[in-house]
Amino acid sequence: MRITIRQSDFEKILAYALSERPNEACGLIAGREAEDGSRSIEKVYLLTNTDHTNEHFSIDPKAQLAAVKDMRAEGLSPLGNWHSHPETPSRPSEEDKRLANDSKATYLILSLEKADAPVLNAFHIEGEQDNRTVRKEELIITEE
Amino acid sequence: MKITVAGAKKEVADGLTVAELIEQENIETPQYVTVSVNEEFIDAGSFDTHQLSEGDEVEFLYFMGGGR
Numbered sequence: 057m058r059i060t061i062r063q064s065d066f067e068k069i070l071a072y073a074l075s076e077r078p079n080e081a082c083g084l085i086a087g088r089e090a091e092d093g094s095r096s097i098e099k100v101y102l103l104t105n106t107d108h109t110n111e112h113f114s115i116d117p118k119a120q121l122a123a124v125k126d127m128r129a130e131g132l133s134p135l136g137n138w139h140s141h142p143e144t145p146s147r148p149s150e151e152d153k154r155l156a157n158d159s160k161a162t163y164l165i166l167s168l169e170k171a172d173a174p175v176l177n178a179f180h181i182e183g184e185q186d187n188r189t190v191r192k193e194e195l196i197i198t199e200e
Numbered sequence: 201m202k203i204t205v206a207g208a209k210k211e212v213a214d215g216l217t218v219a220e221l222i223e224q225e226n227i228e229t230p231q232y233v234t235v236s237v238n239e240e241f242i243d244a245g246s247f248d249t250h251q252l253s254e255g256d257e258v259e260f261l262y263f264m265g266g267g268r
């Protein structure tokens with residue numbers, strides 16, 4: 057699946073994730089899905105990691121609901137979430153896979169392992185909780 | 201009656217419960233889903249008894265979390 061994100065939204069995520077180091081940062085992504093399944097991210101949400109650690113993240117359901125309400129008001133759909141890996145690569149960890157319960161979601165992971173060379177990847181995760189299948193998606197950063 | 205489910209307007213049976221709606225909507229792994237009705241979270245223990253009403257707005261929210 058192909059998914060696009062604007063450069064400006066990528067920079068928003070990056071700036072927030074850098075500011076939250078050493079902890080993981082997280083949020084939601086919203087946008088539109090075309091008939092061919094390709095997705096465009098139209099808005100990113102920078103939310104609080106209620107775990108406040110560099111090892112985990114959780115999004116408060118109240119903040120999640122407020123973001124979803126905002127998406128509906130703007131005619132957008134929830135597309136998934138994003139989170140940072142301050143010290144590890146841009147790939148789903150075992151915990152990421154275990155907690156990826158929404159097979160319709162796109163999971164963006166921003167690695168800050170090399171702070172001067174951040175890496176953002178998109179993943180689709182499905183299957184049973186103890187036997188997930190991970191597929192890397194084609195992520196394209198657009199000018200605007 | 202008409203309700204809104206995840207942003208889409210739908211016609212459903214009068215008195216439909218949250219549990220019945222979860223089944224009707226084929227919600228995956230419902231044990232990891234939080235349900236809100238008109239922006240109020242519904243306790244999972246009440247899914248079987250909470251009846252929806254005309255005009256209700258329902259959202260299904262998957263727990264979002266992970267780790268390094």
